[in-house]
Amino acid sequence: MKVDLSGVLSGELDRIRKEYEEAKSAGDMDLARQKARNVADLLRQMAQSTPARQTYFNKIAVKWEAIAEGRPVPHPATSGYTATESSGDSVDEEEGFRNKADSLITKSDVTWNDIGGLERVKRLMMETVVIAGLQKPAAIKPWKGVLLFGPPGTGKTLLASAAAGSLQATFYDVKSESVLSKYFGESSKLISALYDSARDHAPSIVFIDEFDALSQARGDNTSEATRKVLSSILTHLDGLQDKKSDRLLLTLAATNTPWELDTAVLSRFPRRIYVTLPDKDACAEIMAIHMKELDVKKLDLPVLAEECVERRYSGRDLQNLCQQAMWHMIHDKNQNLHKLAELPFADLQKRKLKVRPLQREDFDEAFDRIHSPVTKADLKRFDKWNETYGEV
Ligand SMILES: Nc1ncnc2c1ncn2[C@@H]1O[C@H](COP(=O)(O)OP(=O)(O)O)[C@@H](O)[C@H]1O
Numbered sequence: 342m343k344v345d346l347s348g349v350l351s352g353e354l355d356r357i358r359k360e361y362e363e364a365k366s367a368g369d370m371d372l373a374r375q376k377a378r379n380v381a382d383l384l385r386q387m388a389q390s391t392p393a394r395q396t397y398f399n400k401i402a403v404k405w406e407a408i409a410e411g412r413p414v415p416h417p418a419t420s421g422y423t424a425t426e427s428s429g430d431s432v433d434e435e436e437g438f439r440n441k442a443d444s445l446i447t448k449s450d451v452t453w454n455d456i457g458g459l460e461r462v463k464r465l466m467m468e469t470v471v472i473a474g475l476q477k478p479a480a481i482k483p484w485k486g487v488l489l490f491g492p493p494g495t496g497k498t499l500l501a502s503a504a505a506g507s508l509q510a511t512f513y514d515v516k517s518e519s520v521l522s523k524y525f526g527e528s529s530k531l532i533s534a535l536y537d538s539a540r541d542h543a544p545s546i547v548f549i550d551e552f553d554a555l556s557q558a559r560g561d562n563t564s565e566a567t568r569k570v571l572s573s574i575l576t577h578l579d580g581l582q583d584k585k586s587d588r589l590l591l592t593l594a595a596t597n598t599p600w601e602l603d604t605a606v607l608s609r610f611p612r613r614i615y616v617t618l619p620d621k622d623a624c625a626e627i628m629a630i631h632m633k634e635l636d637v638k639k640l641d642l643p644v645l646a647e648e649c650v651e652r653r654y655s656g657r658d659l660q661n662l663c664q665q666a667m668w669h670m671i672h673d674k675n676q677n678l679h680k681l682a683e684l685p686f687a688d689l690q691k692r693k694l695k696v697r698p699l700q701r702e703d704f705d706e707a708f709d710r711i712h713s714p715v716t717k718a719d720l721k722r723f724d725k726w727n728e729t730y731g732e733v
C-alpha cells in the first residue's frame with residue numbers, strides 16, 4: 342500500500358527551500374546549489390509518492406536541478422529559457438496556477454440517460470470515449486480533441502458532462518471568457534497548469550466552453566492574450582509533451598458559432614460533431630426527462646413535441662417550458678403557497694406540495710413566453726457549415 346507522504350515531505354521541502362534562500366542571500370553559492378539539489382531530490386520523491394501531482398512535481402524538480410547545476414532555468418509557461426535564475430517565487434507562482442487549475446475540477450454525475458434525443462451524437466461520443474480506453478494497434482490513435490457545435494442550449498455541456506460522468510473521469514470545466522478575463526495575460530500559464538493537472542488526474546476530460554471566444558477578438562487589445570491561450574491549448578492537444586499515451590486526456594470544445602474558428606484551429610479538432618435542435622421524438626424524450634415523477638398521462642406529448650419543433654426549441658427551451666408549465670400547475674393547486682413561509686422549516690418538511698396531472702392549459706402561457714433565439718437562417722448556416730466541416 343502506498344502511504345501519502347506529501348504532507349510530511351512538503352514541510353521538509355519548505356525547510357530546505359528556506360535554507361537555499363538563506364545560503365543564496367549570504368552569497369554561499371556552493372551551499373545554495375547543494376540545497377537546490379536536495380530540493381530537487383525531494384520533489385522527485387514527492388512525485389513518486391503522490392501520483393495525483395506527479396507531472397507537477399517532476400516539472401518543478403527539473404527547475405531545481407537546473408539551479409543545482411548552474412544551468413539556465415526552464416521557464417514554466419514556455420518551452421524557452423529565461424536568463425535569470427528562478428528563485429522560490431516562480432515556484433510559488435506555479436503552485437498558485439496549479440491550485441487554480443485544480444479548482445476547475447468539477448464532479449459530474451450526469452449519465453447518458455439524462456440526455457434526450459441526440460442518439461447519433463451520443464453514439465459518436467461514446468465511440469470516442471471507448472476508442473480511447475480500449476487496447477489497440479499503435480497506428481490507431483484515439484481522438485484527442487472533439488468539437489461540439491450547434492445552437493445554444495442543445496446539450497453540448499450536458500454531453501461533455503455525461504462523457505466525464507460515465508468514465509468517472511476528472512472533469513475540468515473551463516469557460517474561455519472567464520479564463521481570459523480573470524487571468525488576463527497569464528491565462529496561458531493557467532492552461533499549462535491545467536493540462537499538467539489533467540495528466541496527473543487522468544482519465545480526464547477538459548471541457549472548453551465558448552471556444553469561439555478564443556479565436557474571436559482578433560485585432561483588438563485582447564488578441565495577444567487570446568492567441569497565447571489558444572496556442573497553448575493547441576500545443577497540449579498536439580500531445581508532443583504527452584509521452585504516456587495510455588492516459589486518457591480528452592479535450593472537448595463547444596461553440597455556438599463554429600464559422601468563427603479558423604482552419605488552423607479546426608485541424609486540431611478533426612472530429613466535429615453537430616449537436617442539432619431536437620426533432621419531434623427528441624422533444625418528447627427531453628420533456629419526459631424534465632417532468633419526471635409528474636403525471637403526464639393527460640398530455641398529448643407528440644402534439645406538444647410537434648409544436649416545440651415548429652418553434653425551434655432547444656433542450657434548454659424545453660426545460661424552461663416544462664418548468665413554467667409545472668409552476669402553472671403548482672399555483673393552481675396551492676393558492677396560498679407563500680403564506681406557508683411563516684411556518685418553521687421543520688414543519689414545512691412535514692407537509693407535501695399539492696400536485697395534479699399536467700394538462701394542456703398549463704403549457705399555453707409558457708408557449709407564449711418562451712422564444713427560441715435561433716432563426717431559420719441560423720439553422721441554414723449550421724447545416725451548411727456541417728456539410729463542409731462536420732463530423733468524420
Ligand atoms: N438533449 C437534452 N436532453 C435533456 N436536457 C437537455 C438537452 N439539451 C439541453 N438540455 C437542458 O438544457 C440545459 C442547457 O443545456 P446545455 O448542455 O448547457 O446546452 P449548450 O451547452 O449546448 O448550450 C441542460 O442543463 C439541460 O437541462
Ligand SMILES: [Mg+2]
Nearest residue numbers: 494497498550
Ligand atoms: Mg453550455
